Amino acid sequence: MLTPLDRAMKNLLIIKPDLFWLGMVVSERKVVRLCFSYSEKGIREGLGIKSSQRPSASSLLQSLKSDMTDYWKGMRVDFSGYPLDLAGYSPFYKKVWTQTRLIPYGEVRSYKWVAEAIGTRGFRAVGKALGNNPFPIIVPCHRVIKEDGGLGGFSSGLAIKRRLLKIEGFLKD
DNA sequence: TAATGGTTCGGCG
C-alpha cells in the first residue's frame, strides 16, 4: 500500500544547512512536509521513509532548496508564496498555521496573539497545533513565543528555535 | 470522558 508520503518520496531532498539536517518533501505542486533532525538518518525516520531515494529535479523542490540555502545565509527570504498541502489536517490547525504565516520575518508574536487572531482563547491548543506543524520555517512557528517574552517550546528542539531567531536577527548571540 | 500540552494570568513571597 502506498501512502501519500510514499508517493511523494521521489520528491524528497535533504540538505545540511547548519548543525542539523533539513528534509523537504514535495508533491507535484505543493510542499508536503519539512523536518529537522541532527542526523540524516533521523530525517528518514522522522518522515517514515526507509529506502534512500534519488534527488528529484522538481522545480518546486529546487527553488525550495535555493531559498532555504539563502535563508541560512541570513537573507530575508519570503516563504509566504509556497503552496502547502494542507489536506487532511483539522480546520483549527489550518487556521493556526495560516495565521502564523502572517508574522513578518524577524518579528515574533505570542501564542495568545495567534489564538485571538483566529477567534479563540485556546492558546494552549495553539501551542499544540504549532507543535504539529509539518512545515517548519515556511510556517514560521519559531516566531511564536510566550506572552512574557520567554521562548516557549519547539518540537524539534529549542536550540533550533533559538538558531532560527538568531538568523533573523531577533535574538543576539 | 479524561488526560495532555510549544500557555496565560493572578497571587504570594
Added chain:
DNA sequence: CGCCGAACCATTA
C-alpha cells in the same frame, strides 16, 4: 523575579 494553581481549548486515547 520565581513558583504555584487554576483556567483556556483542540486533540487523542
